[in-house]
Each structure stands twice: as C-alpha cells, then as structure tokens.
Amino acid sequence: MKLSKCPRCDLNYITETEKYCKVCLREMKGDAPKEEIELCSVCNETPALPGRDVCVFCLKEMNNGGVHTDDGQDAEETVDASSIGGMDSVSTMDEIIPEIDEDIPSQEFGEIENELSLESVREEEDQDEDEDEDDR
Structure with missing residues (x-):
C-alpha cells in the first residue's frame, strides 16, 4: 500500500485506490463538517x-x-458551635513558634540580615552608577 498526496489539495495523503482525500471529497459533495x-x-x-x-x-x-429563596431571607448559613464537634477553639490552641537553627550563632543573624538588606544593595548600585558617570 503506497501513499501519495491528494492531487487536489496536495496536503493530505491517500492510498493508491483512492482518487481524492476525504477532506476534498467532502468539499466536492458540499457536505459541511458536523x-x-x-x-x-x-x-x-x-x-x-x-x-x-x-x-x-x-x-x-x-x-x-x-x-433564589421563596421566603426572601438571606441565604447565608450560620454555623452552630455544636456542629463543629471536637474541634478546639482558636483561643485554646498553642502558638506555633518556629524553631531557630542553633548552628548559626546569634551574632551572625545580624550580619546575614545586613548582607541581604535591599537598602545596602541600592546604595551599592548608586555608587556603581556614580563611578560609571565619573569614568565617562
């Protein structure tokens, strides 16, 4: 079975036994695609x-x-405390305190914060711009 391009559209492939591709046949018959x-x-x-x-x-x-409600009342549902079940109220929950990695000494936290500060980055960029202007 050898495939060749359709002689009408040169897009679709047809077998040796077919004269035109299915798309061209449908167009020639006038059938619109469903x-x-x-x-x-x-x-x-x-x-x-x-x-x-x-x-x-x-x-x-x-x-x-x-x-749409028949009686015209608000469609909001109120939650009854008894329906919640065994859930604790927020006031009785313990506060979650993140654990601080103790491998880093407390002095270095300030240094790391200074290195990551956006203000220092802006100052360095301004200094670089000033130096570039002076070099010109």
Whole structure:
C-alpha cells in the first residue's frame, strides 16, 4: 500500500485506490463538517452559548446571583458551635513558634540580615552608577 498526496489539495495523503482525500471529497459533495454541540457545563441539558460553556438559562441565573429563596431571607448559613464537634477553639490552641537553627550563632543573624538588606544593595548600585558617570 503506497501513499501519495491528494492531487487536489496536495496536503493530505491517500492510498493508491483512492482518487481524492476525504477532506476534498467532502468539499466536492458540499457536505459541511458536523460541529459537535457542547452542552452546558452547569445543567448538562441545553446547548451552551457560542464562546461560553454555559447555556442562556444558567447564565441568567449566575448574573442574578444564583440564589433564589421563596421566603426572601438571606441565604447565608450560620454555623452552630455544636456542629463543629471536637474541634478546639482558636483561643485554646498553642502558638506555633518556629524553631531557630542553633548552628548559626546569634551574632551572625545580624550580619546575614545586613548582607541581604535591599537598602545596602541600592546604595551599592548608586555608587556603581556614580563611578560609571565619573569614568565617562
């Protein structure tokens, strides 16, 4: 089975038994390619709007806030303390203190902080710029 390019489009390959590629045959017959209809990602029932993943109904619902209650009360839920169960309150929790690596002496912390300081980096850059201007 030898493959050759389609004589009409010179893009697609065809076998020796075929006269034109499938794309050219479809164009010559006048058949338009079938586009797959995307369903709404929210309700999965109605077709989605072009360029969006939701249908008209879901889009309207999202724009209106999406919360509809019959009695007109707020839709916020309040959490009851008994529903939390065995969780401790924040006030009874221990404060988490990060462990400081004791391999580094406390004197060196200040030196490291000075080396990493942005102010000193800016000063050095300004000095370098001044020296470059003086050299010109």
